[in-house]
Amino acid sequence: MAYSTFNKVKNDPLKEPMFFGQNVNVARYDQQRHAIFEKLIEKQLSFFWRPEEVDLSTDRKDFMAMAEHERHIFLSNLKYQTLLDSVQGRSPNIAFLPVVSLPELETWLETWSFSETVHSRSYTHIIRNVVDDPSIVFDDIVDNPEIVKRAETVTRYYDLFIEMCSQYSLLGVGTHQINGEEVIVSLSALKRQLYLTIASVNVLEAVRFYVSFACSFAFAERAIMEGNAKVIKLIARDEALHLAGTQHMLNLMANGHDDPEMVAIAESCKDEVIEIFREAAEQEREWAKYLFKDGSMIGLNAEILSDYVDYITNVRLRGLGFEEIFKIRSNPLPWMNAWLVSDNVQVAPQEAEISSYLVGAIDSNMEDADFDDFDL
C-alpha cells in the first residue's frame, strides 16, 4: 500500500489499529483511541531540556586525573550510548511512521525520536568537553569491532522491518520478483516483524541503555564526572518514558486492545521475544568484560554489572507480562535508584547532592594556622 502524506479517504481514527490501518490524515488530538500516547507526549514535552544547561567544567579535570583503564571505561560507555541514540534518533520515525494509523501515536513517535536527538547532541557536548579532538571518539564508533558488533544487533530488526515495509509500500501484498528473487509480501509477516522490532527497541531502551547508565552513575558515585551524570540523569528520565511507550504498544497488541490479529501474532512471537532479551543480556555481559578488560573501578566491575544486566532483564520481562529468566531477585546496584528518581520537582542546585555545585563554596584546605585569629 503506497504511503500518502495526507490520506484523502475519510476515516475514523478511533476505529483504526495502531499500525497497518489507513495512513493518518488529520492530525487531531481532541479524541484518541489510545489516550496513553497523548499523555506520554505531554510528559515528554514537560521534560524538555537542553544539554548546554548542564555545566561540565569540572568533568574535564576529573577525566584528566583518571587512570587509563578508567578512561577506557568512560569513553567506551559514551561511544556505546552515542551509537544507541544515533539509532534511536532516526529509526522510530523511519520504521514506524510509514505504517502508523493513529494521530496520537504518530505524534508520540515523532516526539520520542526528537528527544533522542537531544540525547545525541548531549554526547557531542560531553565529548567536546573531555577530549581535544572529538573525531577520535566518534570515528571509533564505526571502527571499533566491539562497538560495530553492538551496532549490528541493535539494528537488525529495524533494518529488516524497514526493508519489508519498503516492499509493501512499493509493491503491496503478493508475490513479487525483486532482483531475480521471489519475495512474498504478506501483512501477517509484516505485523510479526513489527512486533519483534518493537520488542527489540524495548530491549535497546529498557535493558541496554540502563546498563550504560549504571557505568555513568558509578563514576558520579565517586564524585567524579558529575556533569556527565547530570546529563545522563536527564537522558534516563526520558528513556523511562520511552520504554513505557514500547511496553504499551506491545501490551496493547498482546492483550487484544488494538488489532485483533495481533493477539495470535504476539502469542506466536513469545519465545522469540524472550530469546531477544536473553541474547541482549548475553551481549551486555560480554560488553561488561570488554569495558573492564584493563581493570575495574571502585564500586563497579564486570561481575556486578553482569548481575545488574540479569536483574534489569527480569524487571523488563515482568513489565511485558513474561516470566523471569534469571535467578537474581534483588538489585545488585541499589544506589542506581537515587539516580533514576526523576521527579517532576525541580531541585535547586544548592539542594541537590551534586558536589560540583559546592566546589569553591567551601575552602577545605585548612591548616592549624588558620585558627590563629580565633578566640574562645
Next chain:
Amino acid sequence: MPVPQLMSSTVTINEVQSFSYGEEFSLLDSMEEHQIPVTYNCRGGYCGLCKVKLTSGKVNWVQDSLVTLEAGEILVCCCVPDGSISLAT
C-alpha cells in the same frame, strides 16, 4: 455539639504490616514516612516499579499512570487511599 471526627485510613500491606495514611501527597510518600520499604524510580507514574495489588478498598488517583496496569493493580506514587485499604506487594 458533636465534634466531627476525621476519618483516618489504615493501609495494610501483605496482611502483616499496617500504618495510618496521614494526608501525604501519595501512598508512596506515606510508606516512606512510615519507613516501609518500597521499590520506586520515577515517582511520576511512568517507570512502573512501584506497582502493587490493591486487594481491598478504594484509592483516588492524584496523578496519571503511564504504564500498563492489570485490573486491581495500582502505582503507589500515583494514588492515595479513599478509606482503609489493603495492598499486596
